Amino acid sequence: MTSITYLEAIRAAQARALEEDSRVFIYGQDVGSFGGAFKATKNLAKEFPGRVMDSPISEDAMIGMAIGAAIEGMRPIIEMQFADFSTCGLNQIVNHAATLFYRTEVPCPLVVRLPCGGTSGGGPFHSQSLEAIYAHFPGLVVMTPGTVEDAYTMLLEAINIDDPVIFCEHKFLYYHLKAEALPTMALPSNKARVTRPGRDATVVTYSAMLHESLAAAAELAHDGYEIEVVDLRSVKPLDTDTILASVARTGRLLVVSEAFPWGGVTAEVIARVTAEGFGLLDAPPQRLNARDTPVPYHPALWGTHRPTASTIASALHRLLKL
Amino acid sequence: MNCKSITTGSTHELDGTLFCQAYRYMLTARLLEEKLAALKRSGKIVGGVFLGRGQEALSVALGIHLRKGDVYAPLIRDQAGRLAFGEGMLDALRTYLGSALGSMRGRDGNIHRGRPREGYFAMISHLGAMVSAVSGALIARRFRGETGIVGATCIGDGGTSTGSFHEGLNLAAIEKLPLVVVVANNQYAYSTPNSRQFACDNLVDRAIGYGITGHRVIGNDLANCLEVLQKAVAAARAGAGPQLVVADLLRLIGHADHDDASYITEAQKQSPLGRDCMIVAQQFLLEKNWMSQAELDSWQKEIEVEIEATTTRVLREPAPDPQEESWIPFATSHLHSESL
Numbered sequence: 028m029t030s031i032t033y034l035e036a037i038r039a040a041q042a043r044a045l046e047e048d049s050r051v052f053i054y055g056q057d058v059g060s061f062g063g064a065f066k067a068t069k070n071l072a073k074e075f076p077g078r079v080m081d082s083p084i085s086e087d088a089m090i091g092m093a094i095g096a097a098i099e100g101m102r103p104i105i106e107m108q109f110a111d112f113s114t115c116g117l118n119q120i121v122n123h124a125a126t127l128f129y130r131t132e133v134p135c136p137l138v139v140r141l142p143c144g145g146t147s148g149g150g151p152f153h154s155q156s157l158e159a160i161y162a163h164f165p166g167l168v169v170m171t172p173g174t175v176e177d178a179y180t181m182l183l184e185a186i187n188i189d190d191p192v193i194f195c196e197h198k199f200l201y202y203h204l205k206a207e208a209l210p211t212m213a214l215p216s217n218k219a220r221v222t223r224p225g226r227d228a229t230v231v232t233y234s235a236m237l238h239e240s241l242a243a244a245a246e247l248a249h250d251g252y253e254i255e256v257v258d259l260r261s262v263k264p265l266d267t268d269t270i271l272a273s274v275a276r277t278g279r280l281l282v283v284s285e286a287f288p289w290g291g292v293t294a295e296v297i298a299r300v301t302a303e304g305f306g307l308l309d310a311p312p313q314r315l316n317a318r319d320t321p322v323p324y325h326p327a328l329w330g331t332h333r334p335t336a337s338t339i340a341s342a343l344h345r346l347l348k349l
Numbered sequence: 350m351n352c353k354s355i356t357t358g359s360t361h362e363l364d365g366t367l368f369c370q371a372y373r374y375m376l377t378a379r380l381l382e383e384k385l386a387a388l389k390r391s392g393k394i395v396g397g398v399f400l401g402r403g404q405e406a407l408s409v410a411l412g413i414h415l416r417k418g419d420v421y422a423p424l425i426r427d428q429a430g431r432l433a434f435g436e437g438m439l440d441a442l443r444t445y446l447g448s449a450l451g452s453m454r455g456r457d458g459n460i461h462r463g464r465p466r467e468g469y470f471a472m473i474s475h476l477g478a479m480v481s482a483v484s485g486a487l488i489a490r491r492f493r494g495e496t497g498i499v500g501a502t503c504i505g506d507g508g509t510s511t512g513s514f515h516e517g518l519n520l521a522a523i524e525k526l527p528l529v530v531v532v533a534n535n536q537y538a539y540s541t542p543n544s545r546q547f548a549c550d551n552l553v554d555r556a557i558g559y560g561i562t563g564h565r566v567i568g569n570d571l572a573n574c575l576e577v578l579q580k581a582v583a584a585a586r587a588g589a590g591p592q593l594v595v596a597d598l599l600r601l602i603g604h605a606d607h608d609d610a611s612y613i614t615e616a617q618k619q620s621p622l623g624r625d626c627m628i629v630a631q632q633f634l635l636e637k638n639w640m641s642q643a644e645l646d647s648w649q650k651e652i653e654v655e656i657e658a659t660t661t662r663v664l665r666e667p668a669p670d671p672q673e674e675s676w677i678p679f680a681t682s683h684l685h686s687e688s689l
C-alpha cells in the first residue's frame with residue numbers, strides 16, 4: 028500500500044496543473060532545481076523546464092510580477108518560503124491583487140502558497156497563521172485545507188479560480204498527515220465539511236486544529252459525549268450555512284484556531300452565529316485561539332501557546348456545563 | 350557629486366595583536382558552532398541551527414572594530430562578530446538551548462538574539478529589516494548630539510534583493526548616517542545562486558547608485574578583512590556617510606542543519622572562494638611568527654574547556670515555565686490583561 032503525504036499532495040496538484048494548463052508557472056525562492064525549502068516543488072523544474080523559476084528574495088516584487096502576469100492571462104503560483112515572509116509582499120497582495128477586479132473588471136487569477144502554522148522551535152517568525160489578515164481584505168479567497176485530499180483538490184481549484192487565492196498550507200501537516208491515495212472527487216472549496224457527526228456540541232475549526240479537535244472529540248466520546256466537528260476548509264468564503272445547520276443540531280459552539288485571538292476567524296464565526304442563529308444556541312458560544320503574544324520559541328512555551336487536543340477537550344467540558 | 354570611489358584596501362602594516370585577538374574570536378566561534386551542531390544532533394536544541402562556518406574572518410573583522418556605545422545588528426552567520434562585540438558564549442548557548450535565564454528567556458531562539466539596550470540589536474528573520482532599524486538608532490544618537498558613533502549591520506547576497514535593504518540604504522544615504530553595511534556574498538541564498546539573485550557585476554556597484562562609499566574585501570582572508578573593515582568603520586565614524594562593504598566567500602556548511610549544500614559546485618569549493626578562513630588566518634599568523642603552534646593548541650584547549658563548562662551550566666538552567674510566564678507582550682502591562 029502506498030501512501031501520500033499532505034506535502035506530496037500539494038506537489039502533485041502543482042504537477043497536474045503544470046501538465047494540464049500551459050498558463051501555469053511557479054515562482055518562489057529556491058523552488059527550482061532545489062525543489063523548495065519544504066520540497067513542495069521537488070523535480071518540477073526538471074519536469075517542466077522554464078516554468079518553475081527561482082526568485083530573488085523580493086516578496087513585494089514576486090507578488091507584483093504575479094499580478095502583471097495574471098492580468099496578461101497567466102496563472103502564476105507564488106510560493107512564499109514561510110507565510111511569515113508574505114508580509115513583505117503585503118502591499119501588493121492586499122492593495123493590488125485584491126482590488127484589481129473590483130476596480131477594473133480584469134480578473135487576477137494568482138495563487139500565493141503560504142507555509143503556515145507552528146512547529147516546535149519555529150519561534151516568532153516561522154510559525155505564524157495569517158489567514159485572518161488576508162481574509163480581512165475584500166477580494167481575496169483564503170483556503171485553509173486540513174486534509175491530504177483537500178490540499179490536493181483545493182489547490183487545483185485555487186489555480187482555476189479567477190481570483191487571487193491565499194492558500195494556507197500547514198507545515199506541521201506536511202509530513203505528518205498521510206492518505207492512501209489522491210482523491211478522485213472534490214468538494215467545492217467554499218463548502219465546509221462535517222468531519223465527525225455529533226449532537227452535544229459543535230467544534231468549528233480548520234487546518235491543523237482539525238486534527239487536535241478530532242482528538243478532543245474522540246476523548247469526549249469516552250465520557251459519552253458526541254461532539255460534531257466541522258472543518259471550514261476555506262475561511263473566505265465562509266460557509267455559514269453548514270455551521271448554522273450544525274449548531275441547530277447541537278445547540279453549543281466552540282470555535283478553534285491556531286491564529287492570534289484578536290478579531291480573526293473564530294470571532295467572525297461567532298459573530299455570524301450569534302447574529303443569524305442566536306435562537307439555536309443553548310449556551311454562549313466559545314472560542315479558543317493561540318495566546319495573544321508572538322509565537323514563542325521554547326517548546327514548553329509553544330506547547331501552551333496554541334490550542335491542543337487537551338485544551339480543546341477542557342474547553343468542551345466547560346461548554347457542556349454552561 | 351554624491352558618488353564616492355570604490356576602494357579595495359591598501360597594504361599598510363597589520364597590527365599583530367589585533368590579528369591574534371580576532372583569530373581567537375574566530376576560533377571560539379568555530380568551536381562553539383561545532384558544539385551547537387552537536388547539541389542539535391543530540392536533540393538538545395529544538396528548531397533551526399544556522400552556522401557561519403567559513404564566514405568567521407569577515408564577521409569578526411566588523412565586530413572587532415566596533416566599540417562600546419556603537420550599534421551592531423548581526424545577522425545569520427555572525428557568531429564571530431557577536432563574540433568580538435562582547436556577547437560572550439553564555440548568551441549564545443542560553444538562547445539556542447532556550448534557557449529562562451538567557452537574554453531571550455526562551456521566547457526567541459538561535460540567531461534571533463541580542464540586547465538592544467546595549468546597542469546589540471536582536472534581528473528579526475525578515476531579511477533587510479535591520480538596515481533601517483540601525484539607521485534609526487543612529488538618528489536617535491544624532492538627536493542627542495552624540496558623535497563618533499557607528500552603526501553596523503550584516504546581510505547576505507540574498508538579503509540585498511529585499512525592498513527593505515534598498516529602502517534602508519537609501520534612507521541612510523540621504524541622512525549621511527555613520528552606517529556600515531557588510532554584505533557577505535557567499536554566492537548562494539539558500540540554494541539560489543548569484544545568477545538568480547542580481548544582474549550587476551558586483552554588488553559593490555550598488556554603492557554608486559545609493560551615493561555611498563563601496564569597499565570590496567576578500568571574505569576568507571582575515572588580514573584583508575581587518576584592513577578593509579578598519580577603513581570602512583573609521584570612515585563612517587569620521588562622518589563620511591554610509592559604507593557598503595562587499596565580501597566574496599563561500600559558506601562551508603549548509604544553510605541550516607538540515608541542508609547538505611549539495612548545490613555548491615565542486616569548482617567553487619576548489620577555487621580561492623572555498624578556502625577556509627581559519628586555515629588562511631592560522632597560516633598567516635604562524636608565518637608572521639605572531640604565535641606558535643603550541644600557543645594555538647593551548648588556546649583551542651582553553652576554549653573547548655570553556656564551551657564544555659558553559660554548556661553544562663546552561664543545560665542545568667531552568668526552562669521557561671508557562672505557568673510563571675507573563676503572557677502580556679506589552680511594556681505598559683497595566684493597560685492590558687491576559688486574554689486567551
Ligand SMILES: Cc1ncc(C[n+]2csc(CCOP(=O)(O)OP(=O)(O)O)c2C)c(N)n1
Pocket residue numbers: 056084086108112115425426474475476504505506507508509511533535537538539600604
Ligand atoms: C524577507 C525574507 N524572505 C525570505 C526569508 C527566508 N530565508 C531565510 S535565509 C534565506 C536565504 C538568505 O540568503 P543570504 O541573504 O544570501 O544569506 P546566507 O544564508 O547566504 O548567509 C531565505 C530566503 C527571509 N528570512 N526573509
Ligand SMILES: [Mg+2]
Pocket residue numbers: 505506507533534535536537538539
Ligand atoms: Mg548568501
